[in-house]
Amino acid sequence: MDTSLEECRYLLRSRYTPDWILSWQGTKKNRSLRGDGVLYDVEIGQKFSVDPLRPNPANRCVPIYEVTPIPESDDKVIIVMPLLRGHSSPPFCTAGEAVECFRQLFEGLSFMLKNRMAHWNCINLNMVVDATGFGIEFDVFHPVFPFMKREFAGYAHFKTRTRQPVKYDFIDFDLSRYYDPSIRQTPRSSDVGRWQGSPRVPKFQ
Secondary structure, three states, X not given: OHHHHHHOOXXXXXXXXXXXXXXXXXXXXXXXXXXXXXXXOXXXXXXXXXXXXXXXOOOOEOOOOEEEEOOOOOOOEEEEOOOEEEOOOOOOOOHHHHHHHHHHXXXXXXXXXXXXXXXXXXXXXXXXXXXXXXXXXXXXXXXXXXXXXXXXXXXXXXXOOOOOOOOEEEOOOOOOEEOOOOOOOOOOHHHHOOOOOOOOOHHHO
């Protein structure tokens, strides 16, 4: 796996290399404090990652840069996306920053619906921020513990959203559905099974 990714110009964290040794092995350190210690619907994600939808400023679907097959697997792939973190991390500093977050997210939902796509799972876990802006001139954060520096050498420091405006996106389209405009369809909660946020929203009534 690691070799095939290197051939595609990607590098995994050291813990995924064949010769990796537990960093806490032989020490009294807590493994949870050590830095090395879904089905995603590719078809819908790629639809919003190419022209003519991708350049639209209202498009808030996370861009997919590349889809790489996993050797010896017929139903799994590796999806390359921007560096992301939760939409409210780090915390908002002003009311205006929160308002801008909601403005972008509602704009993105409207854009998806105008293009006949329902996300069906717009919960807080699936709302993210493109984190590349936060790292400019500041610390690169750890991908699993974003409040820490990448090398676990202290807490990461960031610009505020006011100083460095960011872009908010939606992820996780495995429950999403595209509705053919030539067919009259009434959305129902049963369309996406039992994993959506709530079946009691008005669109299901």
